[in-house]
Amino acid sequence: MEIAGYRVPLxxxxxxxxxxxxxxxxxxxxxxxxxxxxxxxxxxxSGKDLEDFKKYLKAVADYVKxxxxxxxxxxxxxxxxxxxxxxGRPSSVEEAVEVVTRAAREFIAYSENAVKVIAQLGAKRIxxxxxxxxxxxxxxxxxxxxxxxxQGKVGRVYVxxxxxxxxxxxxxxxxxxxxxxxxxxxxxxVRYYMKRVDKVVVGADAVAANGxxxxxxxxxxxxxAAKEARARVYVxxxxxxxxxxxxxxxxxxxxxxxxxxxxxxxxxxxNPGVEVFNPVFDATPPEYVDAIITEKGVIPPQSAxxxxxxxxxxxxxxxxxxxxxxxxx
Amino acid sequence: xxxxxxxxxxxxxxxxxxxxxxxxxxxxxxxxxxxxAEVVGNCQQDLPMGIDGLVRAAVEARPxxxxxxxxxxxxxxxxxxxxxxxxxxxxxxxxxxxxxxxEVENYVLSAREAASELALKRIExxxxxxxxxxxxTVLRLLTxxxxxxxNISVYATESRPGGEGKLTAxxxxxxxxxxxxxxxxxVRYVMKSVDxxxVSAEAIAANGxxxxxxxxxxxxxAAKEARVRVYVxSGLxxxxxxxxxxxxxxxxxxxxxxxxxxxxxxxxxxxxxxxNLHVRTPLYDVTPPEYVDAIITERGLVAPQLAIxxxxxxxxxxxxxxxxxxxxxxxxxxxx
Numbered sequence: 001m002e003i004a005g006y007r008v009p010l011x012x013x014x015x016x017x018x019x020x021x022x023x024x025x026x027x028x029x030x031x032x033x034x035x036x037x038x039x040x041x042x043x044x045x046s047g048k049d050l051e052d053f054k055k056y057l058k059a060v061a062d063y064v065k066x067x068x069x070x071x072x073x074x075x076x077x078x079x080x081x082x083x084x085x086x087x088g089r090p091s092s093v094e095e096a097v098e099v100v101t102r103a104a105r106e107f108i109a110y111s112e113n114a115v116k117v118i119a120q121l122g123a124k125r126i127x128x129x130x131x132x133x134x135x136x137x138x139x140x141x142x143x144x145x146x147x148x149x150x151q152g153k154v155g156r157v158y159v160x161x162x163x164x165x166x167x168x169x170x171x172x173x174x175x176x177x178x179x180x181x182x183x184x185x186x187x188x189x190v191r192y193y194m195k196r197v198d199k200v201v202v203g204a205d206a207v208a209a210n211g212x213x214x215x216x217x218x219x220x221x222x223x224x225a226a227k228e229a230r231a232r233v234y235v236x237x238x239x240x241x242x243x244x245x246x247x248x249x250x251x252x253x254x255x256x257x258x259x260x261x262x263x264x265x266x267x268x269x270x271n272p273g274v275e276v277f278n279p280v281f282d283a284t285p286p287e288y289v290d291a292i293i294t295e296k297g298v299i300p301p302q303s304a305x306x307x308x309x310x311x312x313x314x315x316x317x318x319x320x321x322x323x324x325x326x327x328x329x
Numbered sequence: 330x331x332x333x334x335x336x337x338x339x340x341x342x343x344x345x346x347x348x349x350x351x352x353x354x355x356x357x358x359x360x361x362x363x364x365x366a367e368v369v370g371n372c373q374q375d376l377p378m379g380i381d382g383l384v385r386a387a388v389e390a391r392p393x394x395x396x397x398x399x400x401x402x403x404x405x406x407x408x409x410x411x412x413x414x415x416x417x418x419x420x421x422x423x424x425x426x427x428x429x430x431x432e433v434e435n436y437v438l439s440a441r442e443a444a445s446e447l448a449l450k451r452i453e454x455x456x457x458x459x460x461x462x463x464x465x466t467v468l469r470l471l472t473x474x475x476x477x478x479x480n481i482s483v484y485a486t487e488s489r490p491g492g493e494g495k496l497t498a499x500x501x502x503x504x505x506x507x508x509x510x511x512x513x514x515x516v517r518y519v520m521k522s523v524d525x526x527x528v529s530a531e532a533i534a535a536n537g538x539x540x541x542x543x544x545x546x547x548x549x550x551a552a553k554e555a556r557v558r559v560y561v562x563s564g565l566x567x568x569x570x571x572x573x574x575x576x577x578x579x580x581x582x583x584x585x586x587x588x589x590x591x592x593x594x595x596x597x598x599x600x601x602x603x604x605n606l607h608v609r610t611p612l613y614d615v616t617p618p619e620y621v622d623a624i625i626t627e628r629g630l631v632a633p634q635l636a637i638x639x640x641x642x643x644x645x646x647x648x649x650x651x652x653x654x655x656x657x658x659x660x661x662x663x664x665x
């Protein structure tokens with residue numbers, strides 16, 4: 001595999017492929033693998049020219065980032081590593097590799113710790129006997145529920161199947177393994193069961209500057225049904241899922257995947273005229289979200305902006321980011 | 330045909346209706362009435378004893394469906410009328426069940442035709458319509474649109490569990506309508522580009538609440554949020570007459586993991602299934618009347634709360650209470 005004249009190491013190609021085909025799933029997991037991929041690429045570099053190394057790594061970074069357009073955690077984790085390469089001002093390739101691999105390790109450790117913190121904070125929001133509902137599979141929300149369960153607070157969890165890929169089955173198995181009382185339901189039954197639900201806990205793939213939550217398709221319908229039934233909606237999300245681009249007006253692109261995730265080839269062949277529309281994510285407006293549980297604290301969605309400014313140094317007036325926006329094209 | 334033969338055919342039809350090999354509620358109810366008529370025609374001697382059980386089995390096959398109850402009742406009432414008009418010795422009782430069935434069927438088909446004709450007036454050229462599940466009434470309506478020169482496109486939801494939305498999509502495409510299939514979860518995502526929602530009903534309750542395939546109420550909620558109109562197209566034979574007397578419409582809630590979990594993934598869940606992991610699949614849900622813009626019946630387009638007004642004749646209410654059970658005993662007494 002060659003990108004911009006550079007050979008991309010096989011392991012990196014494989015990671016990108018696994019992210020693209022969703023073998024590596026979940027925004028946090030994708031982010032950690034993204035950082036890992038950059039570290040691997042750095043270690044595999046065999047030249048001696050520092051400038052060439054930087055160009056090479058930038059090419060690999062862009063290549064890995066392009067695996068999933070909606071997963072903002074991926075560009076964020078890669079930026080985390082790449083910005084430390086910039087700031088570290090290494091004087092040789094060896095030093096640069098050292099900076100990059102250390103940054104990747106740091107990010108992975110930060111990310112894993114973030115989930116633990118979120119689990120602790122999120123569990124505080126759950127009260128004894130609560131009935132919960134969750135959608136899709138998210139490391140952070142599963143950890144919140146398991147932590148609350150260990151504190152003896154979880155009555156029952158409704159887990160939505162989450163078509164088309166049925167990630168709900170993974171969530172159901174993980175919660176059941178921990179002894180949580182689980183009821184697996186079809187997505188269409190969301191409103192039917194919402195009456196019995198006290199709190200909804202979901203993850204996020206991205207959080208926009210206005211607090212809108214981009215998550216697996218169906219999340220916004222869960223949130224709407226929860227609002228109607230006055231059930232609380234909590235989003236468990238690490239801050240590296242907050243999208244810095246949205247602050248400069250970028251829309252979060254919603255990935256549309258293959259029809260064969262919904263129907264099989266035989267059905268498509270029999271029904272060639274039927275379009276099959278398979279958007280992977282949807283946007284839940286901030287007014288349907290009660291709070292976002294991050295490793296920095298439990299915040300109202302509308303203050304996502306604060307995180308972006310404080311954590312990522314993003315300012316609405318920053319011309320640097322305007323330049324970055326152009327760069328995105 | 331022999332009595333034993335038609336009886337086994339009857340029970341086969343019931344299991345087809347129960348297991349959704351016959352999908353639409355009208356289709357299911359008509360098939361049941363036809364098979365029931367065969368039994369009445371061929372099992373004359375033994376009938377009075379067993380008729381209760383036969384009707385009960387039909388109602389239990391599709392407990393949520395009001396069409397099954399109402400059309401069976403209609404068949405029995407019409408049969409009673411015929412018998413009491415004959416004024417002949419009971420020994421020579423001769424009921425032409427075939428012609429009674431045709432009467433019921435004609436009523437149903439003309440009701441469906443009239444309702445879809447009225448509903449068609451609500452479709453405008455260029456409309457994007459969303460529908461859920463598989464309903465012959467809605468399919469009849471949508472098929473008419475291009476015939477009348479109305480250019481429409483349709484979103485069909487997959488409609489899990491069951492997935493009969495795929496049948497809806499392929500049917501609509503075959504009649505030349507631009508159709509897009511989506512998962513049930515994508516309903517709110519596409520609702521912004523939808524103009525109208527058309528669904529049918531398994532039952533309409535006295536207060537105008539609509540019982541239909543599970544997922545309908547979430548669609549109606551998303552439609553209301555997006556200010557999209559929701560129309561329920563249904564013959565009055567789906568009106569839940571018992572609900573006027575306080576009965577709740579029974580919602581079937583199957584516990585059948587195969588409906589959700591594909592066989593190749595069953596092993597992931599197998600260790601916990603039936604212990605602390607349960608798979609629950611309600612087949613229907615209830616859409617409150619305030620989320621429905623109108624119920625379109627053969628007798629007109631009305632606010633859901635007013636469906637009871639149109640359904641009065643069908644159930645004889647409030648003058649007298651005609652229940653399925655009382656109709657059966659009338660038939661039995663006439664027969665003896």
